[in-house]
Amino acid sequence: MKTLNFFILLLFFSQAVTAREHYVVEGGNTEIFTTFQRSIFAIDQMLLALPSWYDNSSALGQHSTNNSIVISEGASDNSSAQTNTALLNDNLRSEGQENSLNEIRLERNIFVTAAVGLLLVLLVVIYFYRKTIHLNKIMLLHQSHLEELNNMKDKLLSVIGHDLRGPIARIPAIIDIYEDPNTTPDEKQFILENLKEQTKASLETFDKLLYWGQTLVKGISLHQIDMKPKGYIKEGIDLRKIKAAEKNITITDHTPAELHVYSDPSLFDFIIRNLLANALKYTFQNGTIDIYADTSALKGFTVFSVKDSGIGIDRENISKLFYSLKSQKGTDNEKGHGIGLMLCKEFAVQNGGDIWVESEKGKGATFYFSVKSKA
Secondary structure: OHHHHHHHHHHHHHHHHHHHHHHHHOOOOHHHHHHHHHHHHHHHHHHHHHHHHHHOHHHHHHHHHHHHHHHHHHHHHHHHHHHHHHHHHHHHHHHHHHHHHHHHHHHHHHHHHHHHHHHHHHHHHHHHHHHHHHHHHHHHHHHHHHHHHHHHHHHHHHHHHHHHHHHHHHHHHHHHHHHOOOOOHHHHHHHHHHHHHHHHHHHHHHHHHHHHHHHHHOOOOOOOEEEOOHHHHHHHHHHOHHHHHHOOOEEEEOOOOOOOEEEOHHHHHHHHHHHHHHHHHOOOOOOEEEEEEEOOOOOOEEEEEEEEOOOOOOHHHHOOOOOOOOOOOOOOOOOOOOHHHHHHHHHHHHOOOOEEEEEOOOOOEEEEEEEEOOO
């Protein structure tokens, strides 16, 4: 009996050693750990029971009964250990999952932060890029405006030096001819008429320069009233009678005598005078100029037209006509400076209307400008 118990003890010891080795090799397997616990517990109980084995058989029976109870308790402890191990593994898995979620959240936060930062940088770059483009456009506009002003300055000096100074410089020579005793009365009359016309032309050029300077510095002063345009048209025609007679051009006013419009009188007078002068300049000998007023062409406006039988205008030059200081010579080599039509455009718009032209090369031209019919 003693020998059998000794062998059983050795068997449990061997089983415990084997279970421990497998536990170490397999990295903490739960089942192997449980086997190891059972073996150690059995060895411990057998060692405690050795004295009673040597005493009597009754004690052996009692020991066997106790051993069964102890083994049952060991099994209960083993079950508890398994439960604790399972809970530990669950906790470890939960901690691992939580760590994985934290890592995912961290990566997501880093990505969102980087995306927002990149978006902000992109917006700043776009803002400054568009601002730079806008500033460049403003600089180009200013540069273009400065070039235009410089061209206007050169044209102004040219007008003052030639168109304005030329007629005035000839006045002393004309007076000397007039005072010459050999000059006949008819020649003196012709000289006086010629002098009068040159003086009026110089005064008109001077008025245009003053108007132009005033619009550039102070803008246009507008004083609109209910007025009759017939008198201003007649006055404009009378100022051009001599020039019209020289070229044998017939000027006919077809506007109604009782027509009323709502306009600034000085602006209307300036426009009609310049359009008549322009028509005379580019109309051939024995040509015609007709002035009309249409109250039904444009609702709320009266459209005036000055039609000539002159040389006409190229389509390429029509779009530039009211914005350029260039002007070609007339049919009798009359000089122009382009200021008149440019001011006509500004005055027509400021007066509440507009100005435009219809023409074909070699078929004359018709200039239109609109004026409010009523306030």
